[in-house]
Amino acid sequence: MSYRNEQSRRAFLSLCLKGGCSVAALTSLQLQAISGSLSSQPINDYKALVCIFLHGGSDSLNMLVPLTGEHRTYYEQSRQNLVVSDALALNTSTIYEGGVGLHPSMASLSSIFDAGTLGFVGGVGTLITPTTLSEYQNKTVPLPNHLFSHNDQQATWMHGQEKVSLNTGWGARMLERLNQHSSFTSNISLAGANPWQAGIETTPYALNKSGIMKINALTGYQPQVDHVKSIMDRLLSAKTTPLQDAYASRLANSVNNVQNMNTLLEQAPILTTQFSDNSLSEQLAAVAKSLSISGQTGNKRQIFFVSLGGFDTHDDQAVRQPALLSTLATALTEFNNALTELSLQNSVTTFTMSDFGRTLSSNGDGTDHGWASNQLIMGGAVNGQDLHGAMLSQQVGNSIDVGGGRLIPQYSNEQYFAPIAKWFGLNDTEISDIFPNLGNFDATILNLFK
Template identity: 30%
Template sequence: MDVLTRRRFLVASGVVGASALAGGAAAYRLNDLLATAGDRDPQARTLVLVTLYGGNDGLNTVVPHADPAYRNARPDLAYSAEEVLRLDDGTGLNPALGGLHRAYGAGRLAVVRGVGYPKPDRSHFRSMDIWHTAQPDRPGTTGWLGRWLDRAGADPRLAVSFEPALPPLLAGERGAGASVPVTEREGPPRLAAETLTALAAVAPDDSPARARAAACFADLGAVDAMVRQVRATPAGEDAEDDGETASATATGGARASLDAQLDLVARCVEAGVVTRVFSVSLGGFDTHADEKQLQEVLLGQLDGALSRFTDRMSRTEAGRKVVVAVYSEFGRRARANASDGTDHGTASNVLLLGAPVDGGLYGEPPSLTDLDDGDLKFTTDFRDVYATLLERVLDTDAGAVLGGWRGRLADAL
């Protein structure tokens, strides 16, 4: 999603005003964060919130492969017991989540199933408003982490987004978090086009090894050209209207890769900056058609980025106090559609990852036979997850932030 469309979505959603978003986004750069190095309590934990924009299909992420209703509902999309990465006799992870599967085996991944809220809404915008504000009945004007920020002193550097615009979840009554651009991160040097073309050329007397190498460089050149073409495409071109005000969250998330965002998070954690909350994102999960392959690609990106990040975090004391929470605005419907995809649904999974996490399966898996008009019925209120993160990671009174909410996740942190 381009920055303009993303910002238009945030402001148009009505969750926060333009002034609150601009206030957090206007003045901060990476150096402003690094200037606070050493200013935080070394015993304090850090929360990294990963938003999967578009509505990730929870049933093909945490797969109930032993349930016959799963295959009956989506025969061409379903994974078999042999394909998934086993968690227990009835449940497995998507084959693309090898790194997270290893984390589960090491006791560092908690899978919270059936997470949702009462009277669910299938609109990307309305549902994301609800997740951001933690107010299912009527989303207010502040985000749940913005309200935490108000109580923590309202310094924008305490809650930082590496997305192109500040998400409403970081907006409070007295202030907002900081939106820090990822453009300061330098990428690896690129080969000149002429050099790449020369390396890709094949001569008649080339050895088989040289010919294979040339083919690889030809592929690299083709991919590079494709990426440049995509980047040059005007924002909004080829977009499809699905009947909503805008299609922002369908392909939303930060423009920079999740790897690049998490690299900056890691640098900040290792430097001991004052920031307690980081918000990052990955988009593209609105899989109405040809879902299986596309979701595997996206989950592979998520898995690779999280695995590299958590491995890096495991090497330092500060890193071992980091908790990552992964969520999406909703799951997908149980039954596949006619286009080998799934449509907007309700309950899904939340993943908690890191050294402080007590790994395992949490929450009851939603029934695939007792549905609400084709949708999964939630079994865990998302405010239980938020309350646990507020108390066990951010050391604050969850009730004061969540309007007196009393639910918690037992033993996950």
């Protein structure tokens, strides 16, 4: 083998190892987290979760706005130059004083909402225990670490709890508790590595937006499959050290997974649903394609992760936010159409997460890092056509404003996650284990599913 190819081979190995292979021994705590906790109940139906992460902290308080009366007056006073003047009235099952209006850039979602397969969750955010303004000010209750910090709050949403030594995401933990993590196709990301899908025994399989993956990590040439196979055969036959064997085995599995997934995707049906060329639509198109072969993969449970960035709207929000919300609504509408075409609408639930909400007050050109937010959830099993939770008063200086228009959540993100986990198939004990702060709240108050 030439020096160039030897160097390329080493680079290929390095890339594969950086992709998630770890041979470090599990701690006893990690082993305890798995042993004895796997569900012994057979699963006969199929369900999938699709998490859409809105990176940057979506100004979701401007996604849902009051329409009339005193609440509208407060909203206009707080939002100033960012006021949404032509919001679309939502006929919510729960009646809220002043009504609920949807940002006009999300008009395509109105029909899905009216059909009862789309709902919203209002006033939700990271909390450890119910918190009042006075408790926040006097620090008499535990508070989430590093509030208003992008990286930390993203991690808290995806871990489902404050970051601890056992760093796993609640999506992966659900798969492992249900013993549905053995297949690499059960845990798929269209947006790279992320904490939500990181488990002890599972890591996300990274799928390209185009669906078909290529093995092209070797530099200098595009290797054929048989060439890659010959490299791995040599690695696997070199019984030098347990570490080398583990790495070589992981490499072989990675290439086999790519080949197997490509074979299945090449056989996927061609959907008549058309997807737009924006990034989120392309990701959800790939999810839809993966869902179309769920019968061939044999999975009973799957989780998918996609993302849309750009929501850190400190400036130019009046232009940027409508474009972002339009992209989100368009992608969701197209995905809903694809699920209907595949007859999977009742088996797939799609939901959003984001770093945090944003401030009520305009900084002159945008908004700054806030706390409470609104999220959306879509699917045939969803208790739609409603705003669950709270329609927060958008009055600066109100009884839940910790300063600068940052509102204390009235519902914890764990309360939001709990009904999703229950729909996915976990029992109450398993849900409490996965979300350790849930016992501080009413775990059943958000009736998100039919």
